[in-house]
Amino acid sequence: MWRGQPVSDTDALLDVLRAGGRRADRLTHVEHIPARAGEQVDWPAWADRSIVAGYRALGVERPWRHQAEAADAAWSGRHTVIATSTGSGKSLAFWLPALTAVRADIGAGILDPGRIESVQRRGSVLYLCPTKALAADQLVALDRLLTAAHSRDLRVATCDGDTAVSERRWVQDYADVVLTNPDFLHFALLPGHRRWARLLASLRYVVVDECHAFRGVFGAHVALVLRRLRRLAEYYGTGPGPTFVLASATTSDPAASAARLLGVDADDVVAVTADASPAGRKTFALWQPPELPGAAAPWSSAPLEIDPWATDVGGADPWATVGGADPGPVGPRRGTGTGTGAGADASPWSAVEDDPERPRRSATAEIAELLADLTVAGARTLAFTRSRRAAESVATVTQRHLIAVDRRLAGQVAAYRGGYLPEERRALEASIRNGTLRALATTNALELGVDISGLDVVLIAGWPGTRVSLWQQAGRAGRAGADGLVALVAREDPLDTFLVHHPEAIFATPVEATVFDPANPYVLAPHLCAAAAELPLRAEELALFGADTRALLDVLVERGALRRRPSGWYWTHHESAARLTNLRGTGGDPVRVVEESTGRMLGTVDAAAADATVHPGAVYVHQGTTFVVNELNLADSVALVGQRTVDFGTWARWMTSIEIRATTEERDWGPVTWGFGQVDVTTQVMSFQRKKIPEMRVLGTETLDLPARTLTTTAVWWTAPASVLTEAGITAEVAPGALHAAEHASIGLLPLLATCDRWDLGGVSTALHVDTEQATVFVYDGYPGGAGFAERGFRLGATWLRATREAIATCRCASGCPACVQSPKCGNANNPLEKAAAIRLLDAVLAHAPAGT
Template identity: 55%
Template sequence: MTRAAARGRPSPPEAGTAGRVVPGEVPGGVPVAWDDLLRDGARTGRLRHVEVLPAREGERADWPAWADPEVVAALERGTGARPWRHQVLAADAVRAGRSTVLAAGTASGKSLAFQLPLLTELRRPPADGTDGRGATALYLAPTKALAADQDARLRALGLDRPLTATYDGDTPPEVRRWVRRNASLVLTNVDMLHRSLLPGHERWAPFLRRLRFVVVDECHTYRGVFGSHAAAVLRRLRRLAARYGAEPVFVLASATVAEPATTARRLTGVDVEAVTEDTSTRPRVSVALWEPPRREDTGQDAGQGAGGEQRTATAETADLLAGLVRRGVRTLAFVRSRAGAESVAAGARRRLLEDAPDLATSVLAYRGGYLPEERRELEEGLRSGRVLGMASTRALELGVDVAGLDAVLIAGWPGTRASFRQQLGRAGRRDRPALGVFVARDDPLDTYLVHHPEALFGVDVEATVLDPSNAYVLAPHLAAAAQELPLTEADLDLFGPAAAGVLDLLVARGLLRRRARGWFWTRPERACDLTDLRGAGGTVRVVETGTGRVLGTVEAGAADSSVHAGAVHVHQGRSYVVDELDLAGGVALVHAETPEHTTHARSRSEVRVLAVEEETVHGPLTASRGVVEVTSRVTGFLRRRTGTGQVLGEEPLDLPERRLRTRATWWSLEADTAVDAVGGAPARLPGALHAAEHAAIGLLPLLATCDRWDLGGLSTALHPDTGRPTVFVHDAVPGGAGFSDRGHQRLREWLGATRDAVRACRCATGCPACVQSPKCGNGNEPLDKAGAVAVLDVVVAALAAGAP
């Protein structure tokens, strides 16, 4: 196969031989070691589907003739074999000076593909004939753990050069100086580029002058607002490298990225060649879709919404983890939160103490916050088999070398198909089949997916959504670029068509000054401090009143609803009550307490349409997208009894109004059509639209790389800007992140899935698995599940009738 033939879209995982199964039955292809676990009569009705991803034979290639023999020998010692063909294709492209993205599966050896050309080039003596440093390279990881893991792999090769070093927020000042002067390969992250390397580029001048390569690992993680920030940082890096005479080759890698060339080009701003065929070997993997039962089920099918509260995914995962460890199956359980990971590990240990006490100590938790040496010990224990079961947050999803396990459990939808496949990829040793189990939470999307396996298998991962032209993101980076080196007209093309207008705004605000030679920074403070790459609008510290200890942070935009006075705040499994929220000081003061209630903020919001960018009419339906202003205010909170949810009271709050200019998609119906859909009862319309809005927000992550917490919405029976019953779904960050635009592009598919999910739910009037939302500012009132199905039927039919 020629390299050109390998540039197409990545092929989705092959569909397996298993189809939908009768609950309680296990189809062929499930490995014997855990067959009895899935057949256990006590778990009847929980297994919804098993998909068998068939094994794949690998295809090797010869080492390239241009590769340094010592590098080849070191890499061959590590792999024990010749490289896979896709590794050589990518390495050849990088060696030839073409920016390249490699999209291949987890544990397919993507690191070798960029290590081979980088190490070969960086080992060459400098062109000036001195004994100093030759070419240099940057390796960018989304997490410090991944950069440290990559550094450890490079050191394990045993090469005398190039000199490699990590450079992050934990690096002491004296070590930073050594790195700048001596290291040829610096392993860091975009946060350090933004706050340290680029603002201090004069000190990095010798390094930047020789910059030959920039590696962006796990490039699918750069999405949404964070991805837009990263794109701006990489453009600033390219600008300064050019200032010193360098034009680096970009090398990007990901196991799970859709449209890799497009995503990579949007992130870096340069044309990128894609290598997408995975030629590595892969074992057979059986993937089970698992739905916990309802607590009040009595012998009936434990189906979605069958009555009562669904058992939590963490409790169900703890049971499965204990069962697999009892059978000697090396298992990793992915859990969404740190507290959840600790809970799953503790629950599995308790179950093992009852019937296999000698195995209880072989189950541990892994999460952020551990010391590096603790983390390395846990990773080695999992690899060696000393640790049989581990519950982890996403900290073990990216790049850290823990592949080769027997089974992976996924407690709750991880947010995207990309993450789902990344986590599944941790299971499988080359000589034996593996198991993956997705355990659904009581959530609309989780429930939909376990009943619609076609949405998970045989389809591409979501497109990575990021918008480098977002003015709210671009503004602080143009300011930072101007402080690093005055901006000129020639720089504007680098930052895109929105840059000129943003510069005018910065000048009007007095942050930049226009002169004949360009735009100059005017302030004494550091421009890079204007923004936090991983947040939107800063953070609020949560501080324990009695000790002054900082427990953690919450995003400033979420503080009103999560850490208002009287709120119950949970941190690492312990409960605290908020005494005071000081928005000006960015601090919430709390004290430890375990009340018998939870708190739920109530809010009021309005959406005003500022600009309609696209609008289509489908009979009685009008679908639009554009720019909106969301005005919201937290007005109070409910106290609900723990366990039962009984409302104990409502407390008012006096908090400021917040305004958010962002992007949205919305659809409106002719009033008569909407009323007819709910049986001619206008009083039902608000509840029907509200329920449809909640369900739509819950299902949009099926199509866009986002979480429901990245979104907001509003529904109304009469909106002043449309004059009709209208439902809005908007991005929850300033300027937007592209998520709602993605929904508009695939509106028919999105709302069709929403309608199907609500209709299929077997609850009577609505539950968390269909139309109730954990973030509703109106306390999930009013909601009309049947009305939502009826309205969505009309919407989906209108979209189908208008389809080309």
């Protein structure tokens, strides 16, 4: 344990990580990102004086140039996107014009109180963000600003699915600024638009915060919700409609992404991307945990395959079809396989190691040790983990380390994750802000814009999946112009190993674009029904939803979903059209975790994860306190737990299968068969093991009687019969690795052709599938009913596989890397993979492609 005087400069903190040299060999690379001077400008002349005074009272003497440029563009009525770094003050850019507009309307009403229209036209603002937590954080910040500005006549409120009916009525009748999320718009506000007529008729600005989070199918859904909002605002309003202001992390081509989200031309969006805020020097360390001295090490030093916390994906379904999973290569019997843990990002039974005889310490165990040393050194730290379970583990183990030094320090470390009650999350956020807590072990719940500044260090346990997420998390260190230290600690996975030894893949590669397709008919169709239920669709409105809308409406009429009348398209069913789709692609109500003896609700677990995490007998950890589940009532979505001190943990085991339900289309390339159709991807939690901690000795296995969960979706697949494998020189031993590598690369390449996100897809490869009776590669849409991506792959099969083959063959790595065949979401820890055999396999398959394809 490092012990020393409190330190805050990054060089000293980096020495804390190195433990004065004892851990120096774990540091694979240090990147120094230079400091940046800020550039301030004068407040815009149009800005409300009281709002400006409020900002000055809070310490913002003058705005940064990018804030003023974005605010000016928005004030002039231009749709605006501001895409700058974490902590650059994006919120000022949208609140300054929005609050100024509302204050001007309030002032007009005061100056001429006799005119009733001045009251009716008092402007309003709608703020949208991906999470309730961020909306609550913005409410606190706005209250602080308005109090400092002495502008309490401006009424601000949050409104979401948790808001009581009486509060909701007040918001409908009186609120000037409403903070909510796209889900509430979709399910409540837009379908009930007549009750929200005042807000819609007076809407001046719509703020879309953290808009880079709206990607993939979720982004397509949100884009269509915003189109429906624009349509209703135009119906109730008298002017050109509200101005949209979007705030984003640094992404590729933010103007194009914002325009696609809003349904306008890119030329109609002003993009502000030059960050003029000051930034301290950022020191970015890449870190690889050490090899273990022996196999008998305790669990806190265990390799990935026996680390109990390293493989959960925080509330995700163990097979993770929603959001796109790759369960890895599986055997016959419809691709049936087994898994362990509560996540599909890695299988703890098949971890890949640099040297299987010398495994490395887990990232979570390493993070806990580093976090303890940083806390002793007086640093304020966030440790990002890949899962809810890992966040609890890192906090608990860090506290144990600290008790040996000073018991008081243990109380300065806590966990933060989704599933906590809102009041718990607010208390934790306040504690890390005011210094009561010095460290939080967190999931990506703190990646988005919740305002937590003044942090010295960010630790990241494992590659977060995208460069956008990496820089969002890293941006928490050294905010407000201070220096900061970031350390990416590699998990025992080839993807992470590659990255910490190839810094150019992180620092010399641009961030990703935000990818989504609002024209996807699988997504568009239910939103057209919802729009028609809100107001009958008119022919002149169809361009708002895209060029192919008319053809899709004809299909919906033919299937009886809508009725065509001379005046437009009508929804005539009794059911709510909004219930036809879920924006986030998940199903079922969250399962409430309730302490049986007191009735106290501890938190929630996503419905998809409940079977694997809160089954009867499961150990549930909440802020370091252990509970055991007594009963899981799926009908009522409740898990009853009792507090118990136990020396064991529990790990669920499940089986997954993929079955072809219907082949919609099929084509032959000689011996190779391409198929597209409906599949069932089924998982069932079968049993769980109790393992004693820390030695991880199995205490027993119990069977469970839980229902199978089936995702019905669409998939594209191609087969490789024995003759093709022979042509490629692929033996039975090598075939699983070749198929698996081809599957990974094809998933990575399909977004180039299908306008989707890699995380919207799932895949399975198997050397023998019972339905095809041959070696088969499946790629499926990770959403119920399908989303059109697999169908696009089927249509462009030859182009898709040629691009896949070239991506693998032209990669300079020797045996496979994240740029070609490794996947950040592999359910089998990227094992086995055979790069050279995959190239030969794809060559053999493409040799049978018809001429001209």
